[in-house]
Amino acid sequence: MSVTTNGALSTAVRTDQRAIDAVMKAKRRDLWVAGAGMFVMVVSMALLLSLIADLMIRGLPRIDLDFLSNFPSRRAERAGILSAWVGTLLVMLVTAFLAVPIGVGAGLYLEEYARKGWVSNFIEVNVSNLAGVPSIIYGLLALGLFVYGLSLGKTILVAGMTLALLILPIVIVATREAVRSIPKIIKEGAYGLGADQWQVMWQYIIPAARPGILTGAIVGLSRAIGETAPIITIGALTFIAFLPPSPVSGDFPFISFAWLNEGFTVLPIQMFNWVSRPQADFHVNAAATGVVLLALTFALNGIAIWIRYRLRKAHRN
Amino acid sequence: MMDTMTQDHAQPKAAALPPAIKPAPETEPLRARIEDFSFFYADGTKAIKHVDMPILDRKVTAIIGPSGCGKSTLLRSLNRMHDLYPGNRYEGKIILEPEGDNLIGPHSDPVLVRLRVGMVFQKPNPFPKTIYENVAAGLRVRGIRNKAVIDEAVEGALRRAAIWDEAKDRLHKSAYDMSGGQQQRLCIARALAPNPEILLLDEPTSALDPIATAKVEDLVRELSNSVTVVIVTHNMQQAARISHRTAFMYLGELIEFGETSQIFTNPRHPRTENYITGRYG
Numbered sequence: 001m002s003v004t005t006n007g008a009l010s011t012a013v014r015t016d017q018r019a020i021d022a023v024m025k026a027k028r029r030d031l032w033v034a035g036a037g038m039f040v041m042v043v044s045m046a047l048l049l050s051l052i053a054d055l056m057i058r059g060l061p062r063i064d065l066d067f068l069s070n071f072p073s074r075r076a077e078r079a080g081i082l083s084a085w086v087g088t089l090l091v092m093l094v095t096a097f098l099a100v101p102i103g104v105g106a107g108l109y110l111e112e113y114a115r116k117g118w119v120s121n122f123i124e125v126n127v128s129n130l131a132g133v134p135s136i137i138y139g140l141l142a143l144g145l146f147v148y149g150l151s152l153g154k155t156i157l158v159a160g161m162t163l164a165l166l167i168l169p170i171v172i173v174a175t176r177e178a179v180r181s182i183p184k185i186i187k188e189g190a191y192g193l194g195a196d197q198w199q200v201m202w203q204y205i206i207p208a209a210r211p212g213i214l215t216g217a218i219v220g221l222s223r224a225i226g227e228t229a230p231i232i233t234i235g236a237l238t239f240i241a242f243l244p245p246s247p248v249s250g251d252f253p254f255i256s257f258a259w260l261n262e263g264f265t266v267l268p269i270q271m272f273n274w275v276s277r278p279q280a281d282f283h284v285n286a287a288a289t290g291v292v293l294l295a296l297t298f299a300l301n302g303i304a305i306w307i308r309y310r311l312r313k314a315h316r317n
Numbered sequence: 318m319m320d321t322m323t324q325d326h327a328q329p330k331a332a333a334l335p336p337a338i339k340p341a342p343e344t345e346p347l348r349a350r351i352e353d354f355s356f357f358y359a360d361g362t363k364a365i366k367h368v369d370m371p372i373l374d375r376k377v378t379a380i381i382g383p384s385g386c387g388k389s390t391l392l393r394s395l396n397r398m399h400d401l402y403p404g405n406r407y408e409g410k411i412i413l414e415p416e417g418d419n420l421i422g423p424h425s426d427p428v429l430v431r432l433r434v435g436m437v438f439q440k441p442n443p444f445p446k447t448i449y450e451n452v453a454a455g456l457r458v459r460g461i462r463n464k465a466v467i468d469e470a471v472e473g474a475l476r477r478a479a480i481w482d483e484a485k486d487r488l489h490k491s492a493y494d495m496s497g498g499q500q501q502r503l504c505i506a507r508a509l510a511p512n513p514e515i516l517l518l519d520e521p522t523s524a525l526d527p528i529a530t531a532k533v534e535d536l537v538r539e540l541s542n543s544v545t546v547v548i549v550t551h552n553m554q555q556a557a558r559i560s561h562r563t564a565f566m567y568l569g570e571l572i573e574f575g576e577t578s579q580i581f582t583n584p585r586h587p588r589t590e591n592y593i594t595g596r597y598g
Contacts, residue, residue: 116403185442191401193455193507194432203457208445 052294059287067288072270077281081289084270086243087156088225088296091266094160095167095224100217103168107175107213112201131169138166139233147234154235156244157260162230167220174216178209211311218304222297228268236269267293338586340370340574348374348515348545349395352410354421356387356394359404364390366569367409371562372515374414377537377546379560379577381553383592387569388549389439392517395420395547396434397427413514432459435513439520441500443492443507448484451492451503455511470510477543478506479536498529502536509544516540518548522555534559553593557581565589 070080142162244262274286349372356365380388399405407421452471475481480502522530563580584590
């Protein structure tokens with residue numbers, strides 16, 4: 001490579017000035033973009049914070065032990081969310097038990113075992129598409145397949161299965177991303193020692209991918225916890241004045257699965273129900289329920305961050 | 318013999334030069350024999366062309382050549398690394414002595430091959446575990462659970478890799494806290510711990526500074542008393558310093574193979590001479 005000069009110094013000087021102008025112009029553009037981004041962010045954060053603040057101001061004073069331990073009632077001041085939060089916890093339990101193992105298994109299979117070809121491409125495209133399907137479609141599917149097709153009824157089990165279907169794509173995609181982000185030289189190093197695929201999977205890939213997988217699972221769960229449409233579609237009750245049978249008991253065999261087949265309500269449905277009442281007192285109840293739901297969601301996200309932080313630290317040492 | 322060779326390297330430039338020189342028969346004991354070996358990547362590229370090469374027992378064999386000549390591809394064939402990616406194909410034989418097992422035969426399991434042939438990579442790649450667990454990894458893969466056995470093997474391997482003194486006080490600390498040169502010697506210890514029949518080194522010093530490189534070179538020289546080493550290097554002085562035999566490859570062919578001193582002082586093929594005198598590469 002050689003550079004040809006034509007001997008005219010002025011050309012070089014002019015070029016330099018033009019380059020400086022271009023840089024200055026780019027800098028001004030950067031400033032504009034940064035300013036616009038800042039403006040959008042401040043406005044949207046302010047809106048979100050004022051929404052949360054409004055909810056808090058109206059709902060927070062209503063939350064006390066009675067509110068958490070009472071069943072719903074026709075009288076607003078005596079109504080509580082006991083059946084709703086118990087229902088939410090139980091449905092989330094079913095969702096987690098179904099979505100996490102199936103989603104992680106599917107993600108690991110697609111990334112590590114499946115032969116790359118048109119079939120795996122087809123599955124990959126469809127998994128991504130499923131993540132974008134409106135949640136009410138899942139509700140309709142569950143109503144037709146689980147409630148009527150399999151005659152499972154409008155139970156906690158069906159709600160958990162429906163929400164598990166809904167968040168399955170999120171878990172699968174997160175698992176694949178986490179596995180894909182493991183450096184190739186680590187995998188080759190393990191194979192180079194004579195490890196077989198099973199050993200590489202369990203001793204190297206899953207431990208390294210665990211923070212990403214868990215984060216994906218919890219992000220999925222915190223989406224599921226606020227879902228209302230599919231649960232309404234499968235016909236969850238809105239007025240539940242009883243608790244499902246306890247999963248653990250003092251008598252043998254100590255664990256019971258009868259609760260899976262009970263009717264239920266969940267926090268968002270309880271909230272939806274109260275918002276649609278004309279009396280203002282019920283609106284306060286709805287706001288208080290909203291605060292509890294927000295607190296649960298933030299708690300889930302907090303756990304996700306904490307797990308990620310802990311595992312990263314543990315993994316380093 | 319001449320016919321089959323000229324057909325395969327129909328390179329326009331190669332026509333003017335004499336064909337590759339077949340390795341002379343060895344009198345010393347062999348650990349492996351590469352016979353008429355060819356390798357094809359999934360896209361059909363023939364990356365290795367009909368290579369015949371002996372690998373001497375408990376000696377260092379260096380493979381040199383310009384970038385893209387197939388030296389790493391050949392090395393990675395020796396422990397079936399190419400099997401990790403679909404569509405690659407081997408042809409010919411790689412015979413492990415004295416048993417006479419063909420490593421790329423139809424009934425040979427790549428995982429079993431890798432249990433016998435260890436490997437160290439271009440970039441140090443310790444696992445995100447403690448120093449101790451890194452060295453123990455190969456034993457755990459082999460199902461060894463006895464702590465006393467593992468303790469002994471870990472210490473032995475770290476000593477053989479000349480890193481025991483630097484590692485003994487922090488065996489249970491993360492391997493990531495070591496320097497790059499220490500990490501690479503740790504990776505050598507990790508490969509040595511299960512006592513491989515052959516140790517493959519794929520440009521092990523290319524990511525290291527000169528002092529760390531010198532330490533690894535000393536180590537390789539020392540190791541050749543006890544283990545068979547095959548090393549790929551882009552550094553000709555390194556090959557000259559540490560190896561007993563040198564193979565020069567060009568465009569997937571083994572152009573010349575011989576005693577290291579002969580290759581570097583009295584190359585018989587003009588291409589070898591051009592390369593070692595720095596006329597291309």
